[in-house]
Every structure is written in structure tokens, then in C-alpha cells.
Amino acid sequence: MLRYMTAGESHGKELIAILDGMVAGVAVDVKFINADLRLRQAGYGRGGRMKIESDRAEILSGVYRGRTIGSPIAIRIGNKDKTYSGMEPVHVPRPGHADLAGLMKYGLDDCRFILERASARETAARVAAGALCKLFLKHAGVDIASHTVEIGGVAVERVPRSVKDIRRLCGRSSLRCVDRGAGRRMIAAIDGARERGDTVGGVFEVVVTGVPPGLGSHTQWDRRLDGRLARAIMSIQAVKGVEIGLGFESTRLPGSKVHDAILPAGGRSSNNAGGMEGGISNGEDIVLRGAMKPISTLIEPLASVNLNTGKAAVAHVERSDICAVPAAGVVAEAAVAFVLAACVIDKFGGDHVDETLRNLKSYLRDVRKRTGFKV
Template sequence: MLRMLTAGESHGKSLLAILDGFPAGMKVDTDAINVELKRRQGGYGRGGRMKLEVDEVDIQSGIWQGVTLGSPITLAVINRDYKLERLKDVERPRPGHGDLSGAMKYLGSVRAILERASARETAVRVAAGALAQQLLSLFGISVFGYVLELEKIKTTPSVGTYSELKAIRDASPMYTLDPVADKEIVARVDQATQDGDTLGGIIEVRVDGLPFGLGSHAQWDRKLDGLLAQAVMSIQAIKGVEIGLGFEAARRPGSMVHDPIHFDASRKFEPSLGYTRPTNNAGGLEAGMTNGQPLVVRAAKKPISTLRKPLDSISLKTKEPENAAYERSDVCALAAASVIVETVVALTVAQSFLEKFGNDSILEIQSRYTGYLELARQR
């Protein structure tokens, strides 16, 4: 079983992720992890802090001479603006944050809550997910995330090969696949910045090259749709998760939802084993298991909670009305969130992949993977 725990405060010394159960024998590309960390810091609409921090992963255990050992991997991202000891408490809880709930739950300070609730924690989730992406890529599986909608602006994603789409996304200020919509998106973020407001939107992640049978139909806590929903929903500011058609499936008759099953022997050696589906409304998952089609996950991100034009709050000392506290903040972190959702999906898929094919060594997994495909082709 591949497990992850994270630790660290937003303005503490560092963020840490421990990955337990990662197989031995994988050559690690540290630069590729840093590329994802840098992408998480980018995107149009970010606040000042992202310009201060240049995140880089510091691998503290589990890797020797660039290769995974099979022992727990510790990934650290050091905070260059460490200042937690000097920071004061916050007296005016911010709507949309855990400030009030956490202070009541722990009978303590708001600072204790906001430091840990902050999305800064996702720096190490991204590092861990980037490592999972490297594992999946050994088996021809790619995980690709992009922004689909900003507020009410819908994009029309370009069509192309993986490397063409990656080039379009990486050139986009909001990590979309639509250079035309980007102009409107940038103008909308500029307007929100002027208004002291914030914006959210919708992210889509696509996983290609998946074999049949990741996840399970048999038990609620092993179903991959359920695991994805939990993992993606746990990302700060994500308020909805859809797989395939998602909520739209409820608005259509069955004949316009379910994907017919065909067979094309010439595609027998693809991960789909030749079973083709003219549509992919299920988003690659049926009964909690992958069905050989691309996995499609969407996530809805709410607008940033800290507003320069603050909402009503109260003073926790006097209980009198006050404006909510303001700390330097993003106007729109949707592009960054697309990197987080992408890597969180990668980690979740990697967990189910290792559950099916074992997690001791890459060599053994490769042999079990090819053996399984062979058997499934004969089924």
C-alpha cells in the first residue's frame, strides 16, 4: 500500500511529505519534480508570496544514488520566508477559511489553524504526486491537468498530441488549452484585482494509458471513483468533483449517458485490449474500476477567501463587528490548483496501480503488469 502523510506550517521552517510503500528501483528525476513545483507557483493572478518563494524539493530519505530504495521517502520543501515565530495571532476570522471553526474546535488561536489549513501544504503534495507521475510514466500512463473554465468563461480545449497540448498549456497564463479564451480570462482577473475581489473555476485532469481494473467494485473504500473524490475534495478550496459527465449525467436519459462497447482486434495491444467505446461519458471508470478508457476528473475551485475588500467579520476579543483580516493573498490561484489536482490524481491512481500490481520493486511490477495484460488479452 502506498500511503502519504504531510506536515508543516505555511510560514514554518519547511513542508514535509512521507511516502511509505513506494517501490524500489525507480530512477528519480528531481528536476521534473521541481518543474511541477514551479508550475504550482505560477499562473495569472497570484499574490506577492509566490514571487518570494522558489520552491525546490529536498529529498531527505528513501533514495540512494538517484534510485528509490523501497523505504519511506521524505520530501521536503524549505520555506525561504520562515517567520512563524514572529507572526501575531489573527483576531478577525476570515469567512471562507477555517479561522473561526478551528479556533472553536481547539479552543485556541486562529494562527494555529490558518498556518496548517493553508494551501502552502500542497507544495509537498505536488512533489509526492510528481514522483507518482514518474512511476506511472514507466507504464505508459500520462496524467495531464489544465484549466477548463474561469468563473463563467468557458474555454474550448485544443485537440492534439500530448506534447502539442502540453506546449499550449505551458504557454498559457492560466494553464488552459485555449489561447483565444486566455485574453478574456486575463482581462477578467485584472478586473477582479481592481475590484478587490477573487475568482475560481473548473479544472480538468485526463489520465491516458490506463489498464483495466484499477480500483475495485467489491468494497466501498477501494473504489477508485470514491478514492479520487476524497483525494481531490481534500485539496484546499475544491468544492466539487466530477468523473466523466458527472452532474450532467443526471440531466440526460440513459441512452445518452452510457458508452456502447465495441471491439477492434487491431488495437489488442493497446491498454484498452481492443475494447473501444465510441463515447467516454463514464470518464474511464465503471463500478469503481478503470475500464481501459481515459480517466477524466473535474474539480470546481471556489474563489480565494481572503478579499482585499474584506467581508464582514467580528473581533474574537470584543465580539463587535469588524472587517475580516487581510494578509497578502492571491486573486486567482486556479492555474496552481490545476497542478495540484493533476498531481493528487496521479498519486491516487498510482496507489490503485500498486494495489493491483504489487509495490516491492519496479522489476517485479513490470513483470506482473505484462503478465496481467497477456492473461487479459486471452480472456
Template sequence: MTRFRFTTAGESHGPALAAIVEGLPAGVPVSAEEIDRELRRRQGGYGRGGRMRIESDRAEILSGVRHGETLGSPVTLLVRNRDWANWTAAMSAAPVENEGDDEAMRRVFLPRPGHADLVGSLKYDRTDARDILERASARETAARVAAGALAKRLLAEAGITVGSHVVSIGGIVAGRPDEMPEDLNAASDPSPVRCLDAEAEGRMIDAIDAAKRAGDTLGGVVEVVARGVPAGLGSHVSWDRKVDGRLAGALMSVQAIKGVEIGLGFEAAMRPGSRVHDAIRLDDALERGGGYGRAGNNAGGLEGGITTGQPVIVRAAMKPISTLMQPLETVDLRTGERAEAVRERSDVCAVPAAGVVAEAMVAMVLADALLEKVGGDSLAEVRRNLDGYLERIRERGVFAGA
């Protein structure tokens, strides 16, 4: 069975990050420039820290692509860390001469509340939390975005688009337009906070500035919308085949994400069923839904773990970043004494970038579900299989007189 899967490797201040993507059929158009555009989008957003001024992420394609097309073999992507030049001793894979110098080795003994520093140190039996935080860092998401760019390209070839926008930052909620823009990223990317509401944008920027002055950080909520998703991806038959579960798991795996909603999400728990469920209507113009439409999309494009043909709408809640310039209390891992948590260079707010990362994760889940449904070793075969499936769901049922 053809399936899309990926893995990443690398540390925040190591030589590079890497992603290996498996399952892409042969013949998918791929370029480093297209991946680089996604990487640049991830680096943007008001409230980012000094690291974004150092890094200028670019992808190197090491395998799986020839003359601009995938080969059907694993694709390896490399994103080099420019800051590595300042960390060659502290992050050296080999022993170094001044290993006993804690400051030179950038050792961390004061774990940050809310970060993996302490629990990772306990789990892996490390005293220096640097061994944990380097991999736990959200810098890793650069590799996810690079891999997600490949998934987006495959989905685009199947008529599926994925975009995102910021719903809220620091409790400031953006107004929702009566009709979402067809090209969501074209509408949201020009905003410094990737927000569709100009008035809320200004208040979000002011809140980020205030948090920076206070040595604090802010979180928020992003929304991802996938259009063109055909009905029938995923399955109700087993827990791990449900697309909503796969989406929730993928987004919850992103650093600092603490909550996921699909469609109405938690609001659905507050309403009676008559104001939650989407009435079913016939509409033979909705070919990707088999000619069945909905009165609304409170379900967020998913029912019973299966896509409905409506846009897939997912929101992810990001907590404030755990590195504070006015640090919280912690415990020194060497002595057990009370101390202030370490200050690492960090962002004040990374919510706009989180939307780009969330897009990548949603795209990879949907690419996997698409290939699970239609299969195919080449892009042409995937298209033929998808066209055949869509034709079948158009012909069946009421349209076939059954």
C-alpha cells in the first residue's frame, strides 16, 4: 500500500536539519525554490527573535528527485543551520579539549518550566539539559515545513490546496470574514501576524510589543483550511485510520501546541444537536462530495473519521513560548537548589509561524490519506485512480437511480 510518511533529524544548533520523505509517487514536480518559499513563510511573522535574523533557510535535495521530478524513492532534504559556526565546539559530535568548561560548552542546568528540559533530562538520564533542548526546540519544524512542501505539491496535483491564518494572539480574536478568501495564504501572508482582520492585527502587534517589554511571551490559535479534499479519505473502521484523529495527533506533535479543534470543536459541546449537525443536501455540482452537499460545515469536513468533500477546517492552540526574559523559578539540576530558569534566545510570539507548520502537518496527513485511498506508483496513476473514484461516487446512489 502506498503511504506518505516522513521523519526528521538534527538539533537546533547542530550542522543541519534533515527530513526523509517516503511514499511520494514518481513524477511529482519538485523544486528547491518551491520548498524555500515555504521555509521563508515559516521564518516570518511579528514577534520573532534573533535566530530568524541569523538563519536564512534553504533546502538541499539530496535524493529522490531527478531533473525536477520525484523518482518514487525516498526524498532526502537538508536545511543547514547557519548558526552552527558559533556552536562547533559546544555541539561537536566528537570529544573536545575544553569539555570541562560549562560556559564554553553552553551547558544548561536550570530547566525552563513548560519546556522538555526537565522531563527529558529525567527520562534520558542527562544532567546537562542541552542534550534535550536541542532536539526539543521548535527549530526542528523547519524540516517539517520542508517535508510538508512536498506533500502540498502532491496535493496540488490532485486539486487540493492547504492554507492557514491566525485566529487569535494573546486573547485578541480576529473577526472572521463572511466568506473566506479562495487563496487563503495570499490573503493572510502580507499581514505581519498572518491575520485577516486589519483592526485585530494592530491590537495583536501592540500586545506583542507589550509582552516583549515585560519579558513575557504570547500564544494564540491558528486555523488551517484544506479545499478540494474528496469525500472518502480515512475510515471509520479502526481508530488509527480516522483522519480527524490523525490530524489531531499530527498537530499535537508540533512544539507548544496544546489543543486541537475540528470544525466547531469545543463550541459543539455547548449547542443542541440541531445547531451542530450539517443537514445533507443534493448538489450535483459538488463532484468531490459525490453530489452530496451540506447546509453548513460545522463538522469541519469530517464525519466518522472520513472526509465529506467539504473543506477540512482544523484549529490548533499554541501556548506561550516557555523561554522568558523574566524567568520563572526552577531547580538547579546539579545542586537541587532553587534558581531562575535559563534564558535562551527566543521569540516573543511565534503564532504566525505556527500556522505555516500546521499547514505542513495537515498536508502530510491528507497526502497520506489520499495515497491510502487511491494508491499509485506514479503521479499519472494516482490521477487515474482518483478520477476513477470520483466518477464512481458521482454515478452511484440517487444519480444512478439506485
């Protein structure tokens, strides 16, 4: 079973990710992990922290001479920002954050003990663990990309479906947006929000190619691939909605316009299902979207209460992003990579990546023989 955990606070000493259950023999390139960490930090609309930190992964265990050895992989990412031990306590909880609910739950009296861990700084550790999963998936020919499809109500008009095109077009956009015109209007929306002391949210899309059919299962709720992916995406800070394939749009169309006809040589007439049916991958690309709410910390803060005095007060202000949708897309890639890597290991097993790949190849051969489809 593949699993991972993270530890660390936003202004703690460091972040740690532990990935347990990864097979041996996976080629590990730290530069690849660091490239994903850089992408998570980038994006027009991010706050000042990005100028202080330049995240680097340090692998502490589980990798020897550039290959995984099957034991738990610990990754460390140092924090360069100031540590919270010397920071002022926070008694005015910020709306839209874990501050108030966390204080009530944990019986604490300083919001900092909550906000430090609730902060999306934690996603750096998730991205590092996810990058390792991507490296494993690479062996199996699975490739993942994300891009920004909407910010502050400005949406792209057309989206490429090839991971290579997404990567190429995103590479020249500070918002990881494939549509130049829409990208410019999104930047204007972010600038407008900044001038008003406000923030904006948006939507990112994740596309995965090379997914074998048969990941996940219809037989039990917690084995469904759609459910596992949705949970992973919803667990990203500030994500408030997930769509798979056509998602909410499918509710407005008749069934004849939604479902994807099966072609005689394999493949589908369309991919509105987003690469899965009945909670099982069907061999088409996985396409899903996540909706991110506007950043909660406002330069013009909302009303709150000072919990020491019980009196009305304006919310505490931490240095903050205006918009982090492109970064959330990168975190979502990591979340998807983890789920898919776990599903590949569930289905094909093996303790060395060669064994997993042998099982995968023999399964695909069998599927081809039984269906005549090109998988």
C-alpha cells in the first residue's frame, strides 16, 4: 500500500514528507522534484514569501545511488522565512481560515498554533511526494500536466488536451494559462483585486495521459478512482469543488450528448467521462478540474472578534497571495500523481518497478487479446 504524510509548519524549521510503500528501482532525479517545487512557488499574484524561499528537496532516506530501494522515502524542505517562535500571538481569527474552528477544537488560545499548520505552505511537502510518484508513473508511461482555466471570472475559450501542448503553452505564461488573451484578462483581474485590497479564485485543470484501463474499482465506495481523486483534490487548501470530465456541465445536457460512444477499434467518440466509468479508469485521458475559492486573507480585512476581549475587531493580516490558482494546479498534479501511483501499485503489485511493469504489460496484452482494442 502506498501512503504519505507530511509534517511541518509554515514558519517552522522545515517541512517533511514521508512516502511509504514505493517500489524499489524507481529512478529519482532531485532536479525534477525541485522543478515542481519551483512551479508551485511561481505564478502572477503570489505574495512576498516567494522572494524569500527557493524550495529545494533533500532526500533523507529510501534512495540509494539515484534509485528507490523500497523503504520509506523521507524528503526535507527547509524554511528560510522567520520562525514562528518569535512571532506575535494572534487573537483575532481570520474569516475563511482554520483559525477559529481550530482554536475551538484544540482548546488553544493563539490562532498561530492553528494557522501555521493549516497554511498551504504544507503543499510544498505534498508536491515533493507527488513528484516522486510522477517519477514512478513515468516508468509506466503516465504523464500529468495542469493549467489554469479560469481566474476571477475570466475563462479560457479552448483547451488543448495533449499534455505536451499544455506544458509548452503554459511554459510561456506567468499564470500557466494556455490562452494568451484570457491570460492577459486574468492578470487584469488580479491587478484589480490587488488595488481594491481584495483577492480572486479560479479553476485549474489536470490532464493525465497514458493511464491504463482498470485503475480503481466499482466494487466498493472507497476503491472508486473518481472518489479517490476527488478526495485528494478537495484536500488541497481552498479547493471547494471538483469536476471529473464534463462535470457539472453534463447535468444540463441530454444523455445522448454526454456519454462517449465506444468505437470498434477501441477508443471513444469523445471523453466527457474524463477517463473513468464506474470508478474505474477506462484507458482514456483523465481530465479533472478543481475550483479554488478566493484567497481568504484580505489586505482590507473582514470583521472578526478579538477572542481575548470579546470585542469586535478587524481580522489579523498575514503576508498573503492575491491569487494562487496556478500553484494550486501544480499541487493538484501531485495529488493526482499520488492517487494514480497508489492505484497502479494496488493493481499491478510488485516490489521492484520492473516487476510492476512486467505485470502491467502482461495485463495489457491480455486486455488486447480479449477486446481487440489498442490499449
